Amino acid sequence: MGDCEIFTIKNAECLIEGRDVRYWVIQERMQIFREWMACYLWGHARRKLEGQYKSDDDVDIDF
Structure with a gap:
């Protein structure tokens, strides 16, 4: 993970948490x-x- 990704994640986290x-x-x-x-x-x-645990992608869901 490079700096751009971590900056984006932290920026979003800060905005969400104020x-x-x-x-x-x-x-x-x-x-x-x-x-x-x-x-x-x-x-x-x-x-x-x-x-x-199963991810959403791993669970069979019938719609």
Whole structure:
């Protein structure tokens, strides 16, 4: 994940949560956010595998 993606994610997060974008979305914080995102996604994948969770794409839904 490059800087553009992490900047976009953090910018959206700040707007949704009402945080000051000028404080949170700066280059000095991007490495921390990138590492946090990697850990979060790894943990989510692990919980999904251990808990037998299914994504929306994996569930058969009849309409």
